[in-house]
Amino acid sequence: MKLMRYRRILFLVSVLAMVFSITAIALKGLNYGIDFTGGTNIRFPLTEWVTSTQVMEALDTEEIRQLELDFGPPQPYNYVDSQTGRQCYGVLITSRFMSEQEQQTVISALEAAFGVSSDESALQINQVEPIIGKELLLNAFYAVLISWALILVYIAFRFEFKSGVAGLLALIHDVLCVMGVFALLGKQIDMNFVAAILTIIGYSINNTIVIFDRIRENLRFKKRDESFVRVADLSIVQSVRRSLNTTATTVLPVFTLYLLGSPTIKDFMFALLVGFLVGNYSSLFMTTPFWSFWKTAEERKSKAGRLATVKGK
Amino acid sequence: MTRALKRKTWIIFALVLVVTIYAIVPIFSPALKQKLFKGQDPLRRGLDLKGGLEVILAPDYRVESRVLSAIQTHLLKEIKEFGVEEPTVSVLGKANDNNRFEGLLFQFASQDEAERVLRAKVIKDRLTWRAGVEEKNLLLRTELSPAEPTVLRVKIEDDPANFPSDALYQAKVIIENRINSTGLSETVVRLDQNKNRIEVQLPGVKSQEEAEKLIKTTGRLNFRLDDRVVMFGTDLEDAQAQFDSQSGVPVIQLRFGKVGAKLFEQITTEHEGEVLAIYLDEELLMAPVISEPIPNGNAQINLGAGATLQDAKDYAILMKSGAFPISLRSVLVTQVAPTLGTETVRLSLIAGAIGIILVLLFMLINYGRMGLVADLALLIYTLLVIGSLVAFRAVLTLPGIAGLILGIGIAVDANVIIFERIKDEKRSGKVIRSALKAGFERAFTTIIDSNITTLIVAAVLSYFGTGAVKGFAVTLALSIVISMFTAVFVSRTFLEIWINKSPDKFLSKYGVRG
Numbered sequence: 001m002k003l004m005r006y007r008r009i010l011f012l013v014s015v016l017a018m019v020f021s022i023t024a025i026a027l028k029g030l031n032y033g034i035d036f037t038g039g040t041n042i043r044f045p046l047t048e049w050v051t052s053t054q055v056m057e058a059l060d061t062e063e064i065r066q067l068e069l070d071f072g073p074p075q076p077y078n079y080v081d082s083q084t085g086r087q088c089y090g091v092l093i094t095s096r097f098m099s100e101q102e103q104q105t106v107i108s109a110l111e112a113a114f115g116v117s118s119d120e121s122a123l124q125i126n127q128v129e130p131i132i133g134k135e136l137l138l139n140a141f142y143a144v145l146i147s148w149a150l151i152l153v154y155i156a157f158r159f160e161f162k163s164g165v166a167g168l169l170a171l172i173h174d175v176l177c178v179m180g181v182f183a184l185l186g187k188q189i190d191m192n193f194v195a196a197i198l199t200i201i202g203y204s205i206n207n208t209i210v211i212f213d214r215i216r217e218n219l220r221f222k223k224r225d226e227s228f229v230r231v232a233d234l235s236i237v238q239s240v241r242r243s244l245n246t247t248a249t250t251v252l253p254v255f256t257l258y259l260l261g262s263p264t265i266k267d268f269m270f271a272l273l274v275g276f277l278v279g280n281y282s283s284l285f286m287t288t289p290f291w292s293f294w295k296t297a298e299e300r301k302s303k304a305g306r307l308a309t310v311k312g313k
Numbered sequence: 314m315t316r317a318l319k320r321k322t323w324i325i326f327a328l329v330l331v332v333t334i335y336a337i338v339p340i341f342s343p344a345l346k347q348k349l350f351k352g353q354d355p356l357r358r359g360l361d362l363k364g365g366l367e368v369i370l371a372p373d374y375r376v377e378s379r380v381l382s383a384i385q386t387h388l389l390k391e392i393k394e395f396g397v398e399e400p401t402v403s404v405l406g407k408a409n410d411n412n413r414f415e416g417l418l419f420q421f422a423s424q425d426e427a428e429r430v431l432r433a434k435v436i437k438d439r440l441t442w443r444a445g446v447e448e449k450n451l452l453l454r455t456e457l458s459p460a461e462p463t464v465l466r467v468k469i470e471d472d473p474a475n476f477p478s479d480a481l482y483q484a485k486v487i488i489e490n491r492i493n494s495t496g497l498s499e500t501v502v503r504l505d506q507n508k509n510r511i512e513v514q515l516p517g518v519k520s521q522e523e524a525e526k527l528i529k530t531t532g533r534l535n536f537r538l539d540d541r542v543v544m545f546g547t548d549l550e551d552a553q554a555q556f557d558s559q560s561g562v563p564v565i566q567l568r569f570g571k572v573g574a575k576l577f578e579q580i581t582t583e584h585e586g587e588v589l590a591i592y593l594d595e596e597l598l599m600a601p602v603i604s605e606p607i608p609n610g611n612a613q614i615n616l617g618a619g620a621t622l623q624d625a626k627d628y629a630i631l632m633k634s635g636a637f638p639i640s641l642r643s644v645l646v647t648q649v650a651p652t653l654g655t656e657t658v659r660l661s662l663i664a665g666a667i668g669i670i671l672v673l674l675f676m677l678i679n680y681g682r683m684g685l686v687a688d689l690a691l692l693i694y695t696l697l698v699i700g701s702l703v704a705f706r707a708v709l710t711l712p713g714i715a716g717l718i719l720g721i722g723i724a725v726d727a728n729v730i731i732f733e734r735i736k737d738e739k740r741s742g743k744v745i746r747s748a749l750k751a752g753f754e755r756a757f758t759t760i761i762d763s764n765i766t767t768l769i770v771a772a773v774l775s776y777f778g779t780g781a782v783k784g785f786a787v788t789l790a791l792s793i794v795i796s797m798f799t800a801v802f803v804s805r806t807f808l809e810i811w812i813n814k815s816p817d818k819f820l821s822k823y824g825v826r827g
Contacts, residue, residue, distance in 0.1 A: 067407075099410050122650055129644040132369070143777035147770045154769060158762055195712030195785045198774055199719050202767040202789065206723065209763035210730065217755070238737070245729050249675055250722030253668025257718075260664050265711065272715060 004233040007289035014173055014286040017278070021180025028183045033190035036137040038130030039070075040098040044110050045122035046089040050076055055091050058113030059106065067102055069095040090122065097129055140194040144175075144201070151205055159212055166291040167208045170282035174204045177278040178271055192268045200275030203250065207283035211239050215288070228295040232288045240284065247280050318813065321806045329693060332700030353499060355703045358516075359710035359784055362658050364649050365516035366524045370488075372481065372509060373642040374470040375413035376451065377595055378404075379540075380442055384451070384469060385417055388436055392419070395435045397426045405466060411640050412595040416453075416468040424462040431455060436467055445541035449475045480639040485511050488528055491630075511641070533640050534632055536580075537590045543580055548573025552632040554625035557615070563625040565632070567612040574610025582606040593631060594640055661714050668718070669695065672725055680732050686807045687728035694724045694799040701791050712785035720792020723764065727800030731756040745812060753805055760800060764793050 003010070034041050055074035072094035079088055093106065103125060128136075148168055155164035175197055182189060214235035222231050254276065258269035339346040339355045346355065360367050376384075385402055393399055398421070406415040421427040430436065436455045441448065450472035458464040477483070485504045488511065492500050501514035518524045534546025551568040569577050580589070581603050590600045601614050616625055673691065676684035698720060702709060735752030743751060771793065774786035 099408060101410075102407075124648045124650055125646065126648055127643065127646040132644045139777055140782070143773055143782075146777070147773040150769045150773065151766050154766055191782065192712060195715060195782050198770060198782070198785065199712075199715045199789075202770045203719055203722070205766045205770070206726070206763045209766055210726075210759055213759040213762055238733075242726075242729050242733050245675075245679060246722060246726040249672045249725040249729075250719070252671040252675070253665060253718045253721060256667045256671070257661060257664040257714075260660050265660065268711060268715065272718075 002233055003236055003285075004229045004289070004292065007229070007292060010285040011289040011293075014282060017180075018173055018176050021176040021183075024180040024183045025176075028186065030179065030183050031186050031188050032137075033188045034094060034126065034128045034133065035190040036133045038097055038128050038133035040095050040103065041124075041126040042093045042095075042103065042106060043122070043124040043126075044091050044093065044107070044114075046076075046091060046114055049078060049089050050091060050114065052076060052091075054113075055093070055110075059093075059109055061109055063105060064109055067105065069098065069102065069106070071095050088122065097127060136191065140191075144198070147198075147201065155209070155212070159216055162294045163212050163215075163287075163291050166287040166294075167205060167212070169290055170208055170279075170287045171201055171204055173282045173286060174200055174275055174279045178275045181274050182271065187267055187270070193271055196268055196271035196275065199272060200279055203276055204279035204283060207243060207246070207279060208287050210242065211235060211283060211288060212291075214239050215291075228299060229292050232292050236284060236288060243280060243284055247276065251276055315813070318806065318809055321802070322810065325693070325803055325806060329696060332696055336700040336703040337696070356699065357499070357706060357708045358658065359708045359713070360514055360516060360647065361649050361711045362661075362709060363516045365514065366518045366649075367515070367645070367647040368513045368524065368528055368643050369645040370484075370511040370513065370528070370641040371644045372473070372476070373409070373411050373413060373640040374473065375409060375411070375415055375642075376469050376471065377413055378408075379444075380449075380451075381414055381417065381469070383442055383444070384440065387440070388417070388419075388467070391435050392430060395430065395433060397430060398422045400426075400465075405468070409642055411642060413640070414469075416466065418458070419465040419467065420461075421463050421465065427457060427463050427465050431457060431465060436465070439472070445538075445543050447542045476639045481509060481511065483638050484641060488513060491528070510644070528643075533594050533638075535592050535594075537592055538580070538584055538587060540590075542592075544573070544576055546632065547638055548576065549632065552629040554622060554629040556622065557613070560615075562618075563616055563620055563622040565614040565616070565625050565629050567614065567632070569610040569612070571610075574608075577610060577612065578606065578608045581612075591632070598628065598631060661711075665714070665718070669721065672721065676725065676728070682811065683728075683732050683735075683808070686804055686811065687725065687732070689807060690728060690799045690804040691721070691724055693803055694796055695721070697795045697799065698788075698792055701795060702788065705787070705791070707787050707791070708784050709788065710784035712782060713788040716785045716788035717792060719789060720796055723767070723793060724796035724799060727756075727760050727764075727796055728804055730759055731800060731804065749808060749812060753801070757801065760797060764797055768793050 052074045055076070056071075059071065059074075075092040075094075077090055077092060091110075093110075095106075098106070107123070148171060151171070152164045152168050155167050178197060178200060179189075182193070215232055218231045218235050218238075219228075251273065254269050254272045257265055258273060335349065336355055339349055346353075349355070381404065389399060389402065400419040400421045403418045403420070404414050404416075405418050408414060419427075419430075421430070436453060438453055440451045440453060442451055452470045452472050454468040454470075456466055458466045482504060485502055489502045492502060492513070492515070497515060497517065499516050501512065503512045504510075505512065513528050515524055515528075534549065535542045536544040536546075548569050549567060550570045550573070551566075553566045554563060555566055556562065557564045585603050585606060587603055588600050589603050591598045599614070599616075614628075616628075669691070673688045676687045676691070678684070680687060698717065701707075707713075731752055734756040735748050738748035738751045738755075739745065768790060771786045771790040775783055775790065778786055
């Protein structure tokens with residue numbers, strides 16, 4: 001196997017994936033949940049499926065219009081209650097941060113239009129003040145940045161700076177790809193998504209290090225005239241089996257949860273699935289080519305240097 | 314078996330036994346559960362897996378409409394004296410749950426006038442407002458509205474110095490008492506001193522109404538004569554509902570503290586026959602008439618005909634709980650339906666079990682005998698992780714489950730790395746014993762390096778993360794440390810035992826597979 005012969009193509013695929021993701025995020029935008037934007041979510045239980053338009057019409061009363069609640073598009077949902085086996089329906093309503101009185105007004109309007117649900121506990125109200133939302137988002141952002149910085153320092157210390165940059169690039173690639181997919185599908189970005197992203201970072205860096213470790217070891221025993229590319233090739237071949245086996249063992253439980261899970265779990269596991277797959281790709285086929293471009297340039301430079309000395313004599 | 318190997322086996326055996334008795338048996342034996350965990354679940358579940366309600370409360374420094382109107386009159390006078398045309402005034406934003414407002418909007422005739430008023434600091438940064446016994450300092454922030462340059466936006470807030478420095482702590486204690494009296498279990502009331510917030514978790518609470526009664530009636534109790542506050546609820550020591558011993562009707566018995574008793578005597582003597590209205594913040598609770606001077610700080614409110622003892626109890630709770638030294642507003646409310654929570658756990662358990670079984674099979678098929686060792690190590694890993702979660706009283710959340718899944722991956726991965734290494738060493742011509750030794754030694758640096766980077770992520774998260782993310786970080790960190798232990802110590806011990814017992818068999822099996 002001479003995978004590194006295709007290193008430019010392999011790396012290009014990753015770059016294209018990043019460009020594609022950035023375009024998706026820029027064009028479609030990220031669908032932030034109230035965790036980050038602040039606002040009120042009302043999950044209103046229904047006895048049957050209704051359309052988004054019907055809900056909008058029910059909420060279009062004089063009284064509610066005056067409150068200027070800034071509604072997002074209502075999202076109808078359905079699920080099967082595992083205890084009773086019944087099919088349940090509901091609609092998710094998003095608005096700015098409401099006071100209790102305003103919530104009551106909205107709920108009364110919905111009850112007038114669609115009737116009162118028998119299952120009282122299925123009515124859920126979640127609220128986040130905009131200030132808190134901003135704080136949560138910033139916290140998550142700082143956490144990611146700081147962990148990246150520390151990872152860079154650790155890899156630079158244990159391996160070399162170039163490999164640290166390569167590892168970090170892979171992390172940026174993975175996070176961007178997952179965000180891009182979520183932007184494309186319009187899925188919501190909330191606190192669980194942040195946890196998924198962090199899991200992906202942990203997984204991807206773990207994977208990358210295992211390959212780097214092989215390269216480090218093989219570099220120690222390499223012959224004088226052997227190029228970095230050849231060493232990298234050998235290392236990838238040596239670790240490909242381990243990488244695939246490990247991916248299989250991690251993806252298996254995630255995939256079962258994705259298949260069986262309720263809507264919240266589904267989105268969470270979906271993020272993990274996408275992340276683990278792109279993380280695997282980037283660890284194997286993005287970091288090593290990137291490191292080798294840099295290394296090859298270095299090798300050429302030092303060769304040129306040696307030649308210069310010869311000439312000088 | 315060598316002595317060292319024997320000792321290692323005993324350590325593993327003892328560890329498994331202790332963890333099983335401590336963490337696993339109580340799940341099936343209520344008696345042991347009662348003894349070890351006071352009847353609570355050994356593995357604590359977060360609200361997202363259990364259902365319930367989480368509320369984060371912060372001090373409400375916004376101002377009441379009666380304060381706002383006084384400030385408005387005052388500011389209009391100042392502006393008039395400054396010599397610009399009188400602006401139109403409206404309220405900034407909408408009333409919040411405590412019926413308080415953010416501030417005022419002044420619409421001037423021109424942008425020039427608005428800017429002049431702003432520059433000359435006609436609207437001061439600080440004002441003091443007085444009415445009755447009430448007096449408070451207010452902080453004002455004036456700026457040009459970015460959208461409409463003729464409008465000055467004045468944000469008005471209570472000066473935090475108006476309240477005692479431990480006001481939030483007192484409020485926390487009050488909420489705690491209220492919740493404890495309900496008998497709800499595993500509730501959390503936490504005060505974050507740095508951020509000035511109180512976090513309340515009520516697992517198992519089904520409806521918002523139920524929770525609202527407990528924590529959302531957060532207003533400040535006050536007594537008013539003629540719509541002027543004359544006394545605050547802070548002076549109220551106790552409020553009890555009971556039947557009057559003579560008439561037999563339900564009444565509310567109030568007891569005031571030393572200062573309160575004196576003030577109450579003065580008020581009731583001077584205003585006999587008048588209405589003493591009782592407010593919770595801006596909301597009228599009741600308006601009893603003062604029938605006689607009350608000297609000793611013990612007052613009785615007669616609810617009148619038709620009232621039940623439950624009515625009296627509700628009022629008493631509200632009055633007692635209303636004795637907050639500070640008004641609070643909820644800045645975050647998270648509600649998870651209990652059915653959804655248990656559903657999530659059930660699904661995760663099924664999926665987790667299926668996932669682990671698949672992983673066990675996978676390892677067995679791929680690595681034969683070594684796979685069997687890895688499977689055994691993985692089972693011990695799972696047991697130890699659950700045990701340590703129980704021992705540290707960590708809270709398992711949905712992201713926490715992801716942490717566990719990642720942990721399984723990492724634990725298996727360590728074994729895969731080691732086995733692949735041993736194979737490599739064997740291929741390069743070493744005998745099985747030295748291949749094993751070299752394989753473990755070489756794999757060790759890989760495992761350390763790859764896991765330390767993941768540990769770094771976990772550490773940063775547990776420091777920066779809140780709630781669910783923190784739960785994730787803790788489970789991840791525990792999984793990593795334990796996975797390293799099982800791979801390097803447990804797997805190795807088992808492999809060594811096997812090779813010691815029948816090196817040829819191990820070899821032959823290995824030879825076929827390699």
